[in-house]
Structure formats: structure tokens, C-alpha cells
Amino acid sequence: MMEGLDLDGIQPEEREAFLAYSDKAVGTNINPQTLLATDYLNHFNEIIMMLEMIPDVPECLEEAREWQPKSYQDHFRDSQFRDKELAIEAYDHVPSKFRAAFENVISQMNALVAASIDHIAEVIEGGNPEELRFVCSEASRGVQKLMDLASAVIHGSSKILDQSEIDGFLAH
Secondary structure (H helix, E strand, O other): OOOOOOOOOOOHHHHHHHHHHHHHHOOOOOOOOOOOOHHHHHHHHHHHHHHHHOOOOOOHHHHHHHOOOOOHHHHHHOOOOOOHHHHHHHHOOOOHHHHHHHHHHHHHHHHHHHHHHHHHHHHHHHOOHHHHHHHHHHHHHHHHHHHHHHHHHHOOOOOOOOHHHHHHHHOO
């Protein structure tokens, strides 16, 4: 067993498989404490860049509309990530305390992206460039804040946003 591994909050029925995959994750880009990898967040970096480009290149909205949510395991199946097979296998053994928080924030990001793209399309139709810049900036910032939360979960936090915080992101 890896030294310093915090088993607090890991269900007894999860421990054996968790410990086995945690040992395999040592020395990889997969966090041994959570069995998650930050590489997954690259999928969201793509849409953030597109959102930021739309005010200067409104045609990027079409590319942003083509962006689709991708599951953690699908992301790694399609990636060149060195430890992708381990990332795919280990995901089934992520402790529930991290997996629930992670899936919650990913779901929030996917919802925010979809709502933002719809809102941006409406603003483009309205023809107000200042409003478009503001809405795109707020959307990008909101997704980035959620990415920061996802990164925190990947690194061992199990914080979940409450509904009012989520609604605050979606209101922009």
C-alpha cells in the first residue's frame, strides 16, 4: 500500500480494488489518491478556447456547436495519453466519494456549455458586440471555474457546488 494514502471515506467494499489501482497509478499522470487524471480536462479547454474566440470570429459558434460532451473513459479511448488504458480501467474503481463529486461537476460543465452556446447564439442574432464579448467572457469564466473544481476533485477534494452556485453560472 502506498504511504500517505488517505482511506478516510472510502467504502470498505471499494478498498481492495482501489488499493490495487492506486499502486498501479504511482509514477503515472493518474492521481493515486483518486484514480483520476487531469488530462480529461483538456476536452473542456477546447470549448473554452472556442468561447473566447467567438467575439472576434463569430463563425466559431458553429464549431462550438459541434463540440460534444465526452465521458471520461471515451476521452481516454480517443486520446494519445500514455497511461490511457490504466485511466480507463481505473475509472471503474474511483472511490465513490470522488466519483460522485467529479461526475457532478462534469455534468454541471456540460450543462453550462450547452446553455452558454444557446445564449451566445441569441446574442449574436441581437447584433450587440459588447454584449457578445461579455456573454462569451462570462461563459468561459464559468466553465473555467468548474474546471478548477474538477481539478480539485482530481487532486483529492470532494467538494460539490450547491444548486444556487450552479444556477449562478447558468444565469449568465
